[in-house]
Amino acid sequence: MTTLASNLAMLWLLAAMDPLRIWFAVPIIVSVSLVYAATRHEEMGPILIHAGRFAVWIVAFMAIVFVALQALSWLQ
Numbered sequence: 001m002t003t004l005a006s007n008l009a010m011l012w013l014l015a016a017m018d019p020l021r022i023w024f025a026v027p028i029i030v031s032v033s034l035v036y037a038a039t040r041h042e043e044m045g046p047i048l049i050h051a052g053r054f055a056v057w058i059v060a061f062m063a064i065v066f067v068a069l070q071a072l073s074w075l076q
Contacts, residue, residue, distance in 0.1 A: 033055040036054055
């Protein structure tokens with residue numbers, strides 16, 4: 001019962017703090033995606049399309065890592 005209460009307290013704390021911290025990732029994802037896409041293309045249209053797809057890949061990878069780390073923390 002104690003672990004359930006501590007897990008609920010940790011989830012409440014994460015819900016209170018982490019949505020504000022995730023906004024720090026947005027400019028980094030945008031800039032990395034644009035720079036990476038600009039090294040592959042020369043025209044603005046293909047750069048934006050490629051940057052959008054690459055940004056989705058970055059967010060998906062970050063979500064997978066988050067889920068894995070969260071699962072590992074719950075197992076301990």
